[in-house]
Structures are given as C-alpha cells and as structure tokens.
Amino acid sequence: MNKGLDNKLCEECPNLYRDRRASIQVSAMPFGFDTMNGWFDIIYDLSVKLEKLILDLPEEKRASYRAVQVKEKFGTLRFYMSAETDEMEDAIREAERLSAITCEYCGKPGSLRTKGWLFTLCDDCDRDRPWR
DSSP, X not given: OOHHHHHHXXXXXXXXXXXXXSOTTTOSGGGOEESOGGGHHHHHHHHHHHHHHHHTSOGGGGGGOOEEEEEEETTEEXXXXXXXXXXXXXXXXXXXXXXXXXXXXXXXXXXXXOSSSOEEEOHHHHHTOTTO
C-alpha cells in the first residue's frame, strides 16, 4: 500500500495502529500494510469500525486491542489483532470476505485467480499483469 494511504489509516485510527512504528519484536505492523491499493477502502472501513469498537472499551483495556499484521495471503486479506471481541472478529471476517471479490490492484469487482500465485483480480488487471 502506498505511503499516503498508510499514513491516512494510522492518523485516523491511532489506537488500532499504535504499533505501526514499533519494533518488529513487538508486532509485524512495522512492515506496513502488505497489500496493494485496491483493498484500501475495505481496510479503511474495517479500521474505522475497529477504532470505534476500541474506543467503546473501558480505557484501561484499550491498549490490549491493536492490529498486529495486515497482509494478503492466498489471494485474500488477512487482518490479525492482538485481541478481539466477537464484534471485532465479525467485522474482520466480513472484510476478508469482501477482499475475495475485490481486485487487490484497482478495487473493482474481482475474483480469485489461480495462475501460479493466488490473486484476487478484476478481468482487466488479470489481463494486464506484467508478471504473466
């Protein structure tokens, strides 16, 4: 994900992404958001929901709930938290489901492509892949 989108997520969801600039011994978040820009809207919507759910927790519990890794794996989004409530888990699963039908590169409707590596791509991005 590009730096501007990365910064927007971290600025608007500071509790969720509190470890974004931490040591890699604490979290995988220092590696950044390991997805392409097409999933930004999915990750942004999820992040705003999770940030609100964190802020709804008692203040002394908030620090226990944070993102530890955001990445693509097997063609879909993976979003890992240090701890999660049932409501957080439901929101994460829905975002992961949406990633399976959204092009990771451009954000248009897509599907899982299994030519070598697994990707969720629209027809245009699949056709124009430079690594074909």
